[in-house]
Amino acid sequence: MNAMTDAGLLKDYEANAAALPGAGSGWVDGLRKGGVHRFEGLGLPTRRVEEWKYTDLRTLVSDPFGPADAASDDVSVPDMDLGAEPYRAVFVNGHFHAGLSDLSGLPDGVVALPLAQAMQDSAAFLESYLGRIATLGRRHFVALNTAWLADGFALYVPDGMTIERPIELVFIGATGDTRAAWHPRNLFVLHPGAQATIVERHIGETGTYLANTVAEIVLATGSRLNHFKLQDEAPDAFHVATTQIHASADAIYENFTLMTGSSVARNQIAIELQASGSSCMLNGAYLGRGKQQLDTTTLIDHAAPDCKSSEIYKGALDERSKGVFQGRIVVRKDAQRTNGHQSNKTLLLSDKAEVDAKPELEIYADDVVCSHGATVGELDEHALFYLRARGIPLEEARGLLIDAFVDGAIDEISNAAIREAFRSHAKAWQGGNS
Amino acid sequence: MNILSIKDLHATVDGKEILKGINLEMGAGEVHAIMGPNGSGKSTLSYVLSGRDGYEVTKGEVLYKGENLMKMLPEERAQAGVFLAFQYPVEIPGVPTVTFLKQAMNSVRKARGEKELDAFEFKKIMDARLKELSIVNDMVRRALNTGFSGGEKKRMEVLQMAMLEPSLAILDETDSGLDIDALKTVADGVNALRAEDRSMLVITHYQRLLDYIVPDHVHVLSAGRIILSGDKSLALELEEKGYADIVAAAA
Ligand SMILES: Nc1ncnc2c1ncn2[C@@H]1O[C@H](COP(=O)(O)OP(=O)(O)OP(=O)(O)O)[C@@H](O)[C@H]1O
Ligand SMILES: [Mg+2]
Numbered sequence: 001m002n003a004m005t006d007a008g009l010l011k012d013y014e015a016n017a018a019a020l021p022g023a024g025s026g027w028v029d030g031l032r033k034g035g036v037h038r039f040e041g042l043g044l045p046t047r048r049v050e051e052w053k054y055t056d057l058r059t060l061v062s063d064p065f066g067p068a069d070a071a072s073d074d075v076s077v078p079d080m081d082l083g084a085e086p087y088r089a090v091f092v093n094g095h096f097h098a099g100l101s102d103l104s105g106l107p108d109g110v111v112a113l114p115l116a117q118a119m120q121d122s123a124a125f126l127e128s129y130l131g132r133i134a135t136l137g138r139r140h141f142v143a144l145n146t147a148w149l150a151d152g153f154a155l156y157v158p159d160g161m162t163i164e165r166p167i168e169l170v171f172i173g174a175t176g177d178t179r180a181a182w183h184p185r186n187l188f189v190l191h192p193g194a195q196a197t198i199v200e201r202h203i204g205e206t207g208t209y210l211a212n213t214v215a216e217i218v219l220a221t222g223s224r225l226n227h228f229k230l231q232d233e234a235p236d237a238f239h240v241a242t243t244q245i246h247a248s249a250d251a252i253y254e255n256f257t258l259m260t261g262s263s264v265a266r267n268q269i270a271i272e273l274q275a276s277g278s279s280c281m282l283n284g285a286y287l288g289r290g291k292q293q294l295d296t297t298t299l300i301d302h303a304a305p306d307c308k309s310s311e312i313y314k315g316a317l318d319e320r321s322k323g324v325f326q327g328r329i330v331v332r333k334d335a336q337r338t339n340g341h342q343s344n345k346t347l348l349l350s351d352k353a354e355v356d357a358k359p360e361l362e363i364y365a366d367d368v369v370c371s372h373g374a375t376v377g378e379l380d381e382h383a384l385f386y387l388r389a390r391g392i393p394l395e396e397a398r399g400l401l402i403d404a405f406v407d408g409a410i411d412e413i414s415n416a417a418i419r420e421a422f423r424s425h426a427k428a429w430q431g432g433n434s
Numbered sequence: 435m436n437i438l439s440i441k442d443l444h445a446t447v448d449g450k451e452i453l454k455g456i457n458l459e460m461g462a463g464e465v466h467a468i469m470g471p472n473g474s475g476k477s478t479l480s481y482v483l484s485g486r487d488g489y490e491v492t493k494g495e496v497l498y499k500g501e502n503l504m505k506m507l508p509e510e511r512a513q514a515g516v517f518l519a520f521q522y523p524v525e526i527p528g529v530p531t532v533t534f535l536k537q538a539m540n541s542v543r544k545a546r547g548e549k550e551l552d553a554f555e556f557k558k559i560m561d562a563r564l565k566e567l568s569i570v571n572d573m574v575r576r577a578l579n580t581g582f583s584g585g586e587k588k589r590m591e592v593l594q595m596a597m598l599e600p601s602l603a604i605l606d607e608t609d610s611g612l613d614i615d616a617l618k619t620v621a622d623g624v625n626a627l628r629a630e631d632r633s634m635l636v637i638t639h640y641q642r643l644l645d646y647i648v649p650d651h652v653h654v655l656s657a658g659r660i661i662l663s664g665d666k667s668l669a670l671e672l673e674e675k676g677y678a679d680i681v682a683a684a685a
Contacts, residue, residue, distance in 0.1 A: 381487065386524040389484050390538035390594060391512035391545065400537065404528025404577075 006043045008064020009144055009181060009210075010036065016067055020150050022119035027127045028149065035146025038136045045140050054324040054356040055266055055295040060238050065210055067148070068093035068180035075100070075174050080230075080425075082199055083417025086168035089114060089153050093175060093209070094182025096151050100170075107163065111156035115185055118154040125156060129187055133216035134244040141240045141266075145183040145214040152185035152213075157194035157223075166197040166418065173204030173211055173234055181210035188215065190223035190251075197226040197415060202241075203261070204234035215243040219251035221275070226254045228418050230425060232261035235290070239265040249275035249304075256413045257284035258422050259294045260429045270299040271309075273335075279308035283412040286313070287429045288321030288353070295324035302335040302365075309339070314409040315346040316402050317353035327372065328360040335365045342372040347379065347405050349398070399430045435500050437462050437602055437633040438483075444493035445482045452478045454658035455494070460602075463630040467644055467669060468637045470655035471677050476637045477521050479655070480606045484518040485511050498602065512538075513545035517600030519591035521607045521637075526578040531590070534578050535560060535597060542598055563596045567623045584611035592623045603627070604635045609643040621646030641673040656681045 013036065022028035044061060045052035075092050077100055089112075090100035096114035106112050111122055118126055130149075134142050153169050171184060190196060202211060211233060219225055233239045239262040245253050257267050271280050286294040294317075300309045315323040325344045346355040357374040379401050387397035406426050413419035438460040445453040452475045460466055470476055482489045483496065485508035496503045503511060526534070539559075540550040551559070564571060569589055579587050588608050595603055605624070609617055624634070624647050636647060644652070644666060652668040653660045656677065661684035662668070672680065 380524075380526075382524045383526045385486050385508060386520065386526065387534070387538075388508040389486075389512055389518055389520075390534070391509050391542040391598065392534075392537055393509045393541060394507070396537065396541065397509075400529050400534070401526070404526065407528055 006039065007061040009044075010039065010147065011064050011066065013147070020148070021116035025119070025123065028119060031131050032147055032149055034131070034136060035143045035149065038143035039140065039147050042138065042140045042143055051297065051326070054326070054358075055264065055293055057264065060210065060264065063179055065179050065181035068095075068175060068182045068209065070095035070097070075172055077170050077172070078203070080201065080421050081417065082166050082168060082421055083415070084165040086166045086199065087112065088168045088170065090170045090172065091151060091184060092172045093180065094151055094171075094184055094211070107161060109158040109161065110163065111154060112167065113154050115152040115154050115187070116150060122154065122156075125189075126154060126187065129189060129216060129218060130185070133218060133246055134214050134242060139242065141212050142214055142242050145185060145212050145242070148183040149185050150183070152187070154186070155188045155196070155198075157190045157196050159191045160193040162195040163197070166199050166415075169198065169200045171200070171202045171211060171213070173207055173209045173237055175207035175209045179208050181212065184211070184213045186213065186215040188225060189218045190220060190225055192220045192222055194220070194223045195225075197418075198228070199418060200227070200229040201232070202230065202239060203232045204237055206236070207234050208236040209234070210238040210240070213241040215241070217243065217245040217253070219245065219247045219253055219278075221248045222250045224252040224254075226415060228413065228415070228422070229255070229257040230422065231257065231259040231265055231267065232425070233265070234261065235263060237262045241267050243269045245269070245271040245280070247271060247273050247275075247278040247280065250277040252278070253280040254414060255280070255282045255284070256410075256422065257296070258410075258425060259284070259286040259296075260425065263291065264293045266295040266297065268297045270301070272301045272303055273307040273309065274303050276304045276306040278304070281310050281412065283312045283409055285406050285409045285426060286315040286323055287406065287426060288315070288323060289318040290321060291319075292321040293324070294321070295326075297324070297326040299328045300330070300340065302329070302331040302338045302340065305334060305336045305338070307335065307338055309341070311342040311344075312409050312412055313344045314406055315355060316349060316406055317346060317355060318349040320350070320352040322353070323355040325355070325357045325374070326360070327358070329362070329370065329372070331363040331365050331368050331370065333364040336367045338365060338368040338370065340368070340370040344374040345405075346376045347402065348376060349379065349402070402430060403427060436460055436497075437499060438635075439497040440494070441496075442494035443482070443491065443496060445478065446490050446492055447478065447488060451492070452658055453482065456658070456660055458653065458660065460633045460635065462633060463628075464651065465628065465634045465636060465647060465649045467649040467652045468635060468655050469639065469652065469669065469672055471681070474655045475658045476655055477606055480518050480521075480604045480635075480637065483604060484508060484516060509541070510545075512598070513542050515601030517595050517598055517603045519588075519595055519603065519605040519608045521610070523579045523587040523591055525580045525582075527580045529578045531574040531576060531578045532560070535574065535594065538594065539597055559597065563593055566626065567593050567596065568619050569593055585613060585616050588612055589616065589620060592620050596623060596627060599627070601631060602633050602635070604637070606637045607639065609638055609640055617643065618646065641669045644669045654680060656684070
């Protein structure tokens with residue numbers, strides 16, 4: 001039995017629920033009720049729950065979290081050069097912030113709205129997708145997110161349309177001294193042949209908060225989503241993200257997630273390659289120090305023949321930080337000619353740092369090419385000495401080698417400008433600046 | 435004052451004594467060659483001088499320009515002008531050679547209180563040295579030493595030396611693996627660096643290099659000791675007779 005505290009995450013729920021956007025419309029109420037019910041049953045996962053074996057949430061449950069207020073006005077978005085000027089939606093403590101956002105100039109036919117507004121303007125669109133991709137199952141944090149369903153970002157790209165400039169979604173945590181939680185819900189739907197690039201930034205300077213994001217993504221035939229994410233939450237924050245994708249025939253999903261922030265972070269991605277020819281590239285880097293726990297958990301479900309998946313995750317862990325990589329690949333019986341490759345490499349920069357790597361391949365088809373590899377290593381002493389023997393101080397020499405290692409993952413980012421932006425963020429982490 | 439003064443140097447690796455009482459004095463501007471059988475401790479000496487971890491000095495002292503060299507970190511030694519051209523240069527995937535060169539040069543300049551070079555100034559110097567050493571520009575865009583041929587790696591060592599302008603250069607078998615033309619180019623590169631205030635310790639197995647880089651002194655290292663020293667004719671003699679007799683005679 002996993003009887004488990006809910007950490008006060010549903011505290012004063014009834015009183016608050018009435019004021020949530022969309023309250024009163026049957027389908028939203030129904031969705032939320034389902035979330036509440038499920039979360040009451042599940043609570044938060046303990047380490048006895050198999051998928052949560054390696055990440056310890058005890059610090060999360062130590063005190064209750066209240067719902068978050070929209071923050072004061074003195075919030076700003078630090079610059080990040082994404083090449084082209086992005087369309088931007090900013091959320092502060094989970095609430096859409098119109099003043100910092102600029103969604104103007106999107107092509108006709110595109111729906112790009114904060115969720116609270118979409119509940120009014122595009123209710124039918126939301127109703128036909130929300131909760132259908134990120135189903136509740138035994139997903140503790142999806143249940144919790146659904147219970148509090150309020151804001152987030154909804155995107156719909158019509159047939160054959162390419163949105164050239166990136167869409168930047170910035171989630172800022174600014175809670176001051178209150179312990180608060182928010183639960184952004186994103187929905188991205190690309191119709192056949194559509195293409196878009198989304199950059200998510202989850203950032204915060206200070207505060208003990210829980211940012212629990214769920215994204216539901218539907219990629220129709222031949223569409224492509226480039227989805228890049230930076231997780232640089234405040235040092236005491238908790239970040240849990242669940243990204244669920246359904247990919248139709250020949251659709252391509254690319255994800256890169258760079259994690260440097262928060263005290264505990266769990267980045268979960270689950271993709272169903274539902275029809276032949278679809279593919280995904282799930283890549284990322286996790287850079288930890290202090291007592292950070294950075295968890296990457298992926299599930300790639302090859303449900304159809306002739307699909308491809310590749311994963312490259314790299315971590316650099318210093319001090320007493322901990323990394324987790326759980327990568328599950330399922331190849332169903334009909335998924336012949338599947339091509340799946342997974343690689344996870346971690347560099348331990350201190351003898352107190354640790355990583356748990358758990359690749360899992362479940363293959364039920366016979367004609368498949370699948371591989372996985374996980375390595376854990378330290379900085380190469382010979383290389384360090386060579387650099388120092390040329391006058392490069394130890395810290396800088398370490399920096400060069402760590403950069404070189406992490407670059408191996410960052411190089412996978414297909415968009416050149418975003419690749420450089422992420423590279424500089426990773427470099428800044430070295431200097432302790434991120 | 436001598437550039438390098440080694441007195442009764444003993445050093446161990448993994449608890450095993452490899453250097454067993456080395457004495458060596460090098461004046462400014464001098465070129466000394468060290469020859470000796472495989473495993474006699476030549477590379478060990480070069481690592482001890484450049485400060486590699488795991489090499490423990492158990493006795494004796496090493497003064498560099500009058501300072502206790504053994505107390506300095508490897509990077510401090512390099513910044514102070516000690517340069518080791520590695521017998522086996524390390525491949526460092528992911529670090530572009532040009533990034534490395536610039537960082538090395540600027541680290542050394544910074545430590546010496548000189549202005550750091552901007553990208554333009556740096557490139558000018560690098561391009562000039564590349565040309566002198568007949569190294570194609572493409573090579574510096576590749577990851578440091580990664581996939582370089584044996585000869586290319588050695589040339590890269592000499593390039594680094596030319597750029598860092600050390601006071602004491604230790605060349606550990608920089609001639610091994612070079613074709614005849616490359617040997618000439620590398621030797622020219624080294625000779626171009628010969629200067630009154632720059633000393634060189636040239637470790638080699640072959641007299642041929644010493645035809646190009648003519649040493650002031652030649653030493654024979656055997657089983658962790660210098661058993662014989664002489665002028666450049668000693669190298670010729672060694673080439674003719676081999677080590678066996680000399681080692682036996684000295685024992
Ligand atoms: N970690 C170690 N433990 C024990 N012995 C070691 C270790 N490293 C080196 N040695 C030994 O030290 C001795 C000297 O090695 P060194 O590399 O200095 O020789 P060398 O004179 O440079 O030889 P070569 O001409 O082949 O380059 C060798 O016998 C070698 O096996
Ligand atoms: Mg040697």
